[in-house]
Amino acid sequence: MRKEGENLVAEVDGVERSRVPLHMLAGVVVFGAILVSPALIGALAGAGVTLTLLDRNGRFQARVDGPTAGNVLLRRAQYRACDAPEDIVRSLLVGKIANQRAVLMRALRDYGGDYDAVVRQSIEVVTVRLAHIMRRVELADETVERMRGSEGEAANLYFSVFDHLIRSPDAELRWRGRSRRPPLDPVNALLSFLYTLLTHDCRSALEAVGLDPAAGFLHRDRPGRPSLALDLMEELRPVVADRMALSLINRRQLRARDFETRDGGAVMLHEDARRTVLTSWQERKREERTHPFLGEKAPLGLVPYLQAQMLSRHLRGDIDAYPPWFWK
Structure with a gap:
């Protein structure tokens, strides 16, 4: 997964499979060994979109968040x-x-x-x-x-x-x-x-x-x-x-x-x-x-x-x- 403009682009074997504007995302969940580009990680954090990393079986591994929000x-x-x-x-x-x-x-x-x-x-x-x-x-x-x-x-x-x-x-x-x-x-x-x-x-x-x-x-x-x-x-x-x-x-x-x-x-x-x-x-x-x-x-x-x-x-x-x- 990578960032292109203001979009998240998902590729499989170098072929684009999906493209979603960042402002349309509430959260991103990644299963297994998926490469996520640093530019996309930074863009998601800056937009307040949480990136959650799970293993192939759905077990939690990590989360990437931007600055803490809330009142x-x-x-x-x-x-x-x-x-x-x-x-x-x-x-x-x-x-x-x-x-x-x-x-x-x-x-x-x-x-x-x-x-x-x-x-x-x-x-x-x-x-x-x-x-x-x-x-x-x-x-x-x-x-x-x-x-x-x-x-x-x-x-x-x-x-x-x-x-x-x-x-x-x-x-x-x-x-x-x-x-x-x-x-x-x-x-x-x-x-x-x-x-x-x-x-x-x-x-x-x-x-x-x-x-x-x-x-x-x-x-x-x-x-x-x-x-x-x-x-x-x-x-x-x-x-x-x-x-x-x-x-x-x-x-x-x-x-x-x-x-x-x-x-x-x-x-x-x-x-x-x-x-x-x-x-x-x-x-x-x-x-x-x-x-x-x-x-x-x-x-x-x-x-x-x-x-x-x-x-x-x-x-x-x-x-x-x-x-x-x-x-x-």
């Missing part, structure tokens, strides 16, 4: 809120659990006639229990620790029926439980890859509005971890990443042959499969949904930025609470 007063308000984050954590979890429940209910609407009575009942029971957990989080005056426990309970319920949402003929593409660092089966490999992309978008959105992506509310602070970006992605994971993974598998865009098992048991996407995922990711981000708080349509790719704006407005005192993003 110091906003960041101070963020750090003060970290000492009493209950209200923000409550909103984040209500959004996440509601969207997990929406994914399951969508599956019942789409495929309910194909399920036998036992499977259908198991999914319905989970949706009811998720609704109870959501109301408990929303209405009870709980500590952050107790709300984290409720989040874990909801996640276990949601993933306990996740395999019923997969409609692939490949036995290898079944859900056996969450595994990461490294993912030990194809579905987990796909989810981890999509979560990496979503984390990047959330981190870029937070930095764009001037927030510190490392100081979170739901996720505990840890050196090197973008805790606030992980917070922001929680409510988006079920509908942006999980549903996209299901679509790629159920539409047969990804099959068992698109994954490989490395030494030690780690499962990774083949290069061509990564291209398929990235293409679908960009297409998915162009889909429009009505923002439940603003009442206006916006592309899915803009939702992390809008939610980061909502969070910054709440921290400044412009709105009483952080409004979660609900998928309908």
